[in-house]
Amino acid sequence: MSTETNKLKLKIPSYSDEVENFVRDMGFNFEILDLISDDYVSATPTSGDYIRTKRLYNTTPVYGGFVGWINVRTGKAAPMWKSLKTYVNGDYIIPNVDNGHVYICIQSGTSAFTEPIFPVSTGIEFNDTRMSSTWAATTQYKLNDIVLPTIDNGRFYICIQAGESGNTEPPWQQVDGATTYDKNASWATYRICRWKEAGSAALFYPFGKIG
Structure with missing residues (x-):
């Protein structure tokens, strides 16, 4: 019967070991050595x-x-959050200022222009639409303003041409990158990205x- 080394607890085969036990012990030893290798x-x-x-x-x-x-x-370990970046389900990110947590994408989409305020409650879910507001008529918008339609369609719209919005809400485009024209303002279309707190970050x- 095999014994163990004091430090790494590697298996020391005995002369009486069967071949199967010997091979199993050597495999265990290799796994330990691989785990601790630089x-x-x-x-x-x-x-x-x-x-x-x-x-x-x-x-x-x-x-x-x-x-x-x-x-x-x-x-x-995960990359830091980036603005206007496309993420897919299963992507992980961490905030640019460490808060000890990592977040997983649970709805493919594009991040907003401004970094979210990341919640730290276990398993909480949230949309990546910080600084957004519901679209309003006859309102002056500036570049990079973000609006949401009055009726949710799973997308946000970022201002790519500053100007005043129209008297009535425009028919919003729903293809990523497509432009919605709104009197003097213009909007680019992005699918909303959604995140979930997913534990501790290295x-x-x-x-x-x-x-």
Whole structure:
């Protein structure tokens, strides 16, 4: 019967082991060694799950730079939110100012011009339409203003030509990128992106100043 090493708890086969047990133990050992082996990256990751204390080594260390990065919070790595970017179901993002949470896209669409105020309650869902307002007649709109139709159609509209809206609500286009003409104002069409709070975000800090 196999025993274990003190530090890594690797399996030490015994002479009496059957071939099947020996192969199983060696496979277990290889998995442990692969798990603890050093990883080399050129930048902090934007995908994957990482435990606290996970270290990633810099593939291109230079004088004045760092040896690598260490994760100080168990969680998922994700790219930062970007404005007017198309996201699809299953995409993950984190806020540009860390709040400890990661968010998953649950409705494919385009992010708004202004970053959301990200909620931190577990599992909460929200639309990416910050700074939007319901369309109003004879109103002066400026570039990048966002409006929602008076009757929800799952889309938001961003002003691409400043001007005054018409006396009556226009027939809104529903194809992404299509333009709705509204008296002196013009609007580009985007499908609303929807997010859900999805747990803890990994947080990497550089370590090992060089020089």
